[in-house]
Amino acid sequence: MTLSISFLGGAGTVTGSRFLLEHDGRQVLVDCGLFQGLKQLRLRNWAKFPVDPASIDAVLLTHAHLDHSGYLPALVRDGFRGKVHASSATVELCEILLKDSGFLQEKDAEYANRHGFSKHKPALPLYTLKDAEAALRHLHAVQFHERLSLPDGPDILLRRAGHILGAASLECSWGGVRIAFSGDLGRFGDPVMVNPESVPEADYVVVESTYGNRRHEKRDPQDALAEIVNRTIARGGTVVIPAFAVGRAQSLLYHLERLVSSGRVSRIPVFLDSPMAINATELLHRHSGDHRLTPDECERACGIAEYVRGVGESKALTSNPMPKVIVSASGMATGGRVLHHLKRYAPERRNTILFSGFQAAGTRGADMLDGADRIKIHGEYIRVRAEVANLPMLSAHADADEIIAWLGRFHRPPRMTFISHGEPEESDALRRRIKDELGWACRVPEHLEKAVLE
Missing domain, CATH: 3.40.50.10890 (Rossmann fold)
Known part of the structure; x- marks a missing residue:
């Protein structure tokens, strides 16, 4: 059976990271984020999830920011029953962020109803504090650099990405195919956070492109x-x-x-x-x-x-x-x-x-x-x-030069690089640089696109 990846979020936008891996009837979701920003994106949070949450066997989180973890309470409420694997710091941060998110959504809905400025009668939260607390019971900590074999699923390995506490680049080996997810890459030489760690090799790479067309100002x-x-x-x-x-x-x-x-x-x-x-x-x-x-x-x-x-x-x-x-x-x-x-x-x-x-x-x-x-x-x-x-x-995000430097440390080119988690202009600019400077095959997937990984 082949391995496939579906881009359920983080494609054509810098938010809502959700990547579904499927192999031999099993499904693993990498990141489970909220869509933020433009209204048409935020409305996706309220739409029916593209696959039945109960059919997903496990969730892997690269880090705790809500555009990568914030949909978990809704996923669990709607039927997900598996484990959510993440680094120890990510687990602790999710306990803070998800409960806060549920609490704020309840308060925002209550405020809107009290002051009557919502078009919805009544205004409802996407999920509640109780939903968030239920989701947290599914989280399980994974140590960096220790390979973990999921039952009937992939082998996974976390490396530090340097973006925030607990942020990881994720390597999945499944069905004879190795795919690496950059997560959100941090900065090289940041005074607070560690440098993003290199990934030696992978058959496929999913890389973020938040700053895919920009260089950070060098000023102190x-x-x-x-x-x-x-x-x-x-x-x-x-x-x-x-x-x-x-x-x-x-x-x-x-x-x-x-x-x-x-x-x-x-x-x-x-x-x-x-x-x-x-x-x-x-x-x-x-x-x-x-x-x-x-x-x-x-x-x-x-x-x-x-x-x-x-x-x-x-x-x-x-x-x-x-x-x-x-x-x-x-x-x-x-x-x-x-x-x-x-x-x-x-x-x-x-x-x-x-x-x-x-x-x-x-x-x-x-x-x-x-x-x-x-x-x-x-x-x-x-x-x-x-x-x-x-x-x-x-910014805690790597700029275009730093993303290219991180990719340049792979020992061999992957078969394909998928450019995600960026606005269209940023993603396409990074695609051109990867093609021209590294000579790699790369493309920008569309929302809900499914690709077979040979």
Whole structure:
């Protein structure tokens, strides 16, 4: 029997990663992500899953970000009964992210119903906190570099991808075919995270292309961050940083601590207003193999901010007029507590809204960076008069050069390279580079396409 792969998500878009492997009547899903960004993408989350969840034997996760793990509660609710295999840190992060996702979806639906701004009567969550808790019982930790044979399924091996804590590149050997999934690749030489590990060889490769047509700015992120913070504080403003709770928030705390300790930024109050980010930050100590920081550096980075846990504390922070830095989720301003801070601080010119990496099309982050003078939050339009800036060099995604460098370490060309997890322009640009520079066969699959792997 041949092995096949179906691209149920992460094809033609940078979100919703879902890749279905099929062999001899068995099915294994690699990643189980939410679609985010444009409305037509988000509607896919509500559509019937392309295959019966009960027919899937196992799920393999490359990492915990919701565009790779966030659909798991719905998959389990709708009939999946197998195990979900992931690295130890990914399992712990999923416990934070999935419960938070279910809780926020319930709260968002409740808020929409209370204020009557949803077109749906009533507005419903995609899944609930209870659904998320049920999904977590299916997670099982896998050690890096230890090959695991799944019953009647593939042999799998995880290597560190350097993107966030627990992020992995995944190798599957099944039916005599070896296929490697890059997952989301991190940066080479990042001051916080480890370098992405090489994969020696594979018959087929599925590689991400988030930054497939771009190179990250080489400027020192601390220089750029110091300029923006000092400029904002000088005019009596607040810096609001929408940050991914897992990965980016921790990097930002590290850089802010370094700037304050060196005297390049005055000792202004720094707040981490995201229970999920707070919990993720505390995991740095337990998973030292996934990052470069010493225990002392972890302690200092975690100690630079005042942690805001309760809703009442968050509301008080929103109304506090003193100059400060607020780091709050979500990174693309699609939900979470940061929306309340944007409603308060975006209309005033003295403030700065500072993004820290990729913003998917259709998100508030992308709109603001494109110059939108108003954004819609909770059914009302908010004026954007604050300075809007971005620190793309803080991205946790490899840029085009780094992706090519990672691929270039394979000992032999694969039979085919499938380019995924990118917008069409980015994916096609990476396809041309792989073809021209590496001489490999490669293509960009379409949504729901199925390919037979000989």
